[in-house]
Amino acid sequence: MTRYARRTRRTLQVTGVGVAALLALSACSSGSDSSSKKDSSSSASADSSKKLTGTVTVFAAASLKESFTTLGKDFEKAHPGTKVTFSFGGSDTLAASITGGAPADVFAAASPKTMAIVTDKRDGKGTATAPSTFVRNQLEIATLPGNPDKVASLKDLTKSGLKVVLCDKTVPCGAAAQKALDASKLKLTPASYEQDVKSALTKVELKEADAAVVYKTDVKAAGNKVEGVEFPESANAINDYPIALLKDAPNAEAAKEFIALVQSPEGQKVLTAAGFLKP
Template sequence: MTRVAGTGAAVLLVLGAATACSPSSDDGSSSARGDARASGGLSGTVTVFAAASLTESFTTLGERFEKANPGTGVTFSFGGSDSLAAGITSGAPADVFASASPGTMKIVSDAGDAAGTPATFVRNRLEIATLPGNPEGVSSLKDLTDAELKVVLCDREVPCGAAARTALDAGGLKLTPVSYEQDVKSALTKVGLKEADAALVYRTDVRAAGDKVEGVDFPEAAEAVNDYPITLLEDAPNAEAAEAFIAYVRSDEGQRVLADAGFLTS
């Protein structure tokens, strides 16, 4: 069954278990992979570190991958791409990394932890998330600079925060948020809990939130479209199944799931 771990805490837990979970001659993992190759099938767990904005779509893809490949399981750790990259470069055992920006993927590649060249599989753009009904009448990015509004941004080191900064720069705008959040889900939650009037998040997250928030498009978002790269990791414990999962994400069916979530797939 697909399992979803928490964000930062999950990375720490995985790091703490790295030694205990390292492949050894008597843990059965090597023979399991050999049996899978011999039978032409896949088996074992695929551990995926993925950007928080992929939570809903990747959970769906994991469930469908498992159904199509009996004997496999997919476990996810979702969070800020920078935190996930730090976990990988510190030795957290994982098979796949899906990042919300080429910059955070580069951290992993430069450390020698990416197997091959990461490939972009979708893109995403920002929207303004407001309370349902948009009670403050937000209609533009400039409206967020109103000192009366409580606005939340993602942390500058997180891809959604970097994209927000690019969009604001494109509009020649400056604002001081009431808080910087560790990932896009945390920023959106502030609006859903009415602790903020608005947040700059991805449109996929606005869509996933349903009637808890309302989305407002703005033209500057076109200047801050994020590419999402994915890669097999160098020391992947289950490389064969991991490669199959990546292929599924990039397949026509996988791309349909991502497009339905609001990602740009072309």
């Protein structure tokens, strides 16, 4: 065999080894791509399985109406295919409905006492998971626009001839108002007791009452329909607002996400803009 032939043979052998190595690398790369695509597909499938759908039913204190309605729309926009429905009213009435078996996913009350009606029920029906405080609220006097009766204090509400309405004592805003009156040693006989804070405010808006003790958030929501008067005693009667996921919630996963939105910085921004205090 000539020297040229031997050199050519060695060159072919080396080339063959290189080609084999390239083929092996190509196979590994192909397998890696396939595995990567499979993992990506699995991840997409997992994300898809977490997509929220269906209706979230929220029972919430009347004073939360404006801010929760806004948050409900935000939630639906963030989770296409979901719908948030609300039942607003006096916290005690809502609690009674829940313990009576009304189907709901979330309960947001205006006081820990009314939340306890739900969480402390012993037969397990309609009970809730551990609640957490998400905002606080403070009382304010709502008067007719321009404050024609010159109400400047809680004591002024006891003036003869002044028609004042309060929330019922079983409702958080009524219990807080009574606490402020008791602390000031004031006695007030209202023209009527209303079943929720919005009903009390409406009496003033319709000029059926001269004043009402409501929440600051309600005065703010009413705009120029009423005038707000702050009073120092309200600092001793601030209500904590708890929220909880109800056990046996029909749409628990979506309900958890709604609660997360309420407690998130975005949710808190909406609530503080409405006049609520941070927890």
